[in-house]
Amino acid sequence: MGQLFSRGEEPLAVVNGSSDKSLWSRNLEHILQERSTQYKDKPAVIFPWQGVQLSFRELHDRAITVAESLLRAGVHHGDCIGIMAGNRYEYLEAFVGGGLIGCRVLVLNNTYRPWELEQALNRTECRILFLAPTIGSRSLIDHVNLLDNTSNRSSLPSLSQIVFFGDSPIGLTFKHQNYDEFKKMGVDVCECEYSRPIVQPGDIASFQLTSGTTGEPKVAMLSHLSMLNNARFVGQRLSISSNDVICCPPPLFHCFGLVMGFLAGVIQGATVVFPSDHFNPSETVDSVLKHKCTTLLGVPTMFIAELEMLQSRNQSINTVEKGLIAGSTISQTLIGRLNKGLGLTYMAIAYGMTETAPVSFMSAIDDALNKRTETVGRVMPHTRAKIIDSRGRTVRREERGELCVSGYGLQKGYLNNEEKTREVMKLDKEGVLWMHTGDECIIDKDGYCRVTGRIKDIIIRGGENIFPAEIEERLISHPLISEASVVGLQDSKYGEVVACFLKSPLSEGDRPKTAEIQDWVKSVMSRSKSPQYVFWVGTGGICEDFPKTGSGKHQKHLLREIGNRNI
Incomplete structure (x- = not known):
């Protein structure tokens, strides 16, 4: 694992996650099949705004239908399919269905403008796009019109059709179907054996576009192995069990909603509630109350909006036991407000990035309060992290520097972008591949990580x-x-x-x-x-x-x- 002490036995800022539990070498179908057999008719996901509840068995069966429909539409192992929609049940069916046959599922930011959508589809050579005509009150008709105008194939030569979640717009010349029509292609054979491609755990499961806060977004390539193991470890550190009901407002196009919400819940046998297609504090509060949610996920701004909604209604919640925040630490003041307004007794902080599938550090239930408010916890299992200075040398504990992460969670690189991949993924002298995060951090004497900001900020x-x-x-x-x-x-x-x-x-x-x-x-x-x-x-x-x-x-x-x- 390398030398951890130098200069008078002073510890270096290197930490190694536990390896007590072996990494899974499984694909998404292995997990869904196991959970379908284990939990059968227990609710896996609930979408109150659609009035839809799917059991573990129904989710698996519906995904098989989508998988067969994709095969009949000419999609093969390794092809890309895209999804641009809010949090809805069809999204999960399409994501899992694609995963069953080895598709690389492109999860598209639902705030993308039409030209950003076109660019992403072109760069990933997307074959089929699943698209919602609206997200909340926002119409995507401009996106549809742009795609329809490219039906001469010059701009999007790989895209064969659009599948609409809901009614198809009138007058389109581009090949299209609504979702129910598309699924009918797989209904006749969903109950019998058919030849599905063999999907390896190391195969790419998802194309995730980086947020692109500066410059052009890059396409991170995440495998079944990395996403499933990360979801598993997040659920374990949050102490999620099959008795939990998780409320998940974060979007499915982001690793928070998809990996830390949906996949973590499925793996642990919990029920995951998606209260609305885009974040709505009122519908989130309603969902927590109606379904007696025990766990609540979100970024700080979501929790603040939910508290303000409860205050305006003069309501309180008493079922939520734990929460998970990503992207930021949380003040003791806000923890106090969450405890009072939500009854929330434990808040975990998760840190990571899309390129690490995503979580590298996370706090735990038994961490001291100051560690949960001032740090992002300790390194995750089967993950290694270090802090380096501007010359690439590992610094000592309590010293600032750039955080680098290694382990199973690393992306397979940026799609068709070797230059950018080499900029952030580098081999050290021992032959270990590290992701250079661009975050300035400190690892303290107890192994907890404190994020002090983006180096560029x-x-x-x-x-x-x-x-x-x-x-x-x-x-x-x-x-x-x-x-x-x-x-x-x-x-x-x-x-x-x-x-x-x-x-x-x-x-x-x-x-x-x-x-x-x-x-x-x-x-x-x-x-x-x-x-x-x-x-x-x-x-x-x-x-x-x-x-x-x-x-x-x-x-x-x-x-x-x-x-x-x-x-």
Whole structure:
């Protein structure tokens, strides 16, 4: 495993996950078949907004029907199929059905504009696109029209047809079917043996497009083995059992919803509830209450919106025992609010990236409170992590540097992009392949990881490195601030200075003054870290809401643009 101590036996920032339990060498069908036999008619997934509930057996049987329909449509092992839709039962049937025959399932960000959809389909040589005509109140007719205009095959030569979840738009010239018609092709043979391709655990299960907060999104290639084992370990660390009912508002196009929600639930025999096709705090609260959910997933902004919804209704929830947050640590203040409003006694933090399928670090139930609020937990099983400096040398514990991750979860690279793959996936002198995350982190003496920010987001003020995440943690601990994002803005004297974008549950006139915010930060941090500029987000603020990716992350490059235009 390499030398872990040097320079007077001081520990280096290298950690190795447990290997007590062997990695699974299985594909998606192995898991679905086992769970279908084990849990039979127990609800596997519930979609309240569609009025649909599928048992483990029904999910498996329906997926087999989709798989046979795909084969009859001329799709083969290794071909790509795409899905662009909100969280709906057809999404899961198509994803699993594709997996049963070795398709590479492209899960498309449901916020994509028409040209982004066309680009993604072209780059992945997608054969069949499953498409919802609407997501929430948003129509995708412009996306449909663009695809219809490319029916001369010059732009999308691989795309053979579109399958609509719901009614097909009128007047299309491109080959298309609605979902029910498509599935009829596989109904006649779904109960008998037919020749399905052999799917290996190492085969690619999914094409996942990176969020693309800067530059063109890349297509990460994730295998059955990496996604299923990651989902398994997430469920175990969260102590999910077959008695749990998981409420999963995060989108299925993101690893949070697909791996940490759906697959983790299926593997552990739990029931997973998808309250709406896109995040809706009211429908989420309704689903938790109706189905007595024991576990709630989300990013911090989702939990805050749910708390505000409960407060506006003068309601409370008492069934939720545990939660899982991804993408950010959580303040003790917010944990207190979640405990009071949701009855939530345990909150886990998960850290990872699409390219690692996704979770590399995660907190556990028995972790101390400060470890659950200040860190992203310890390394996951069968995963190795280290912190390196700018010259590639492993640093010591408690020192900052870039986090690198190795193990089973690593992507198979970026599709048709060897240059970008080589930039982030590098072999060390021992021949170990590492994913360079681009995140600046610290591994403490106990092996817990603290994310201090994206390396590219570090603010350099007069030669001093300032880490936004630290300031954001302080701001969020203010009782009148519900959301915060810190960026560096241009400055003629210092090069960059600190600016913060804040959201508050209070109305415009009742929000804290700039001086109060500055003093709040200065009371525990140096003056240089106190925000020179304070912008409010929301009614009467600099913008209506934080610009976000489809998975809910703040787009800091856009915040910097907004801030620089307004100073």
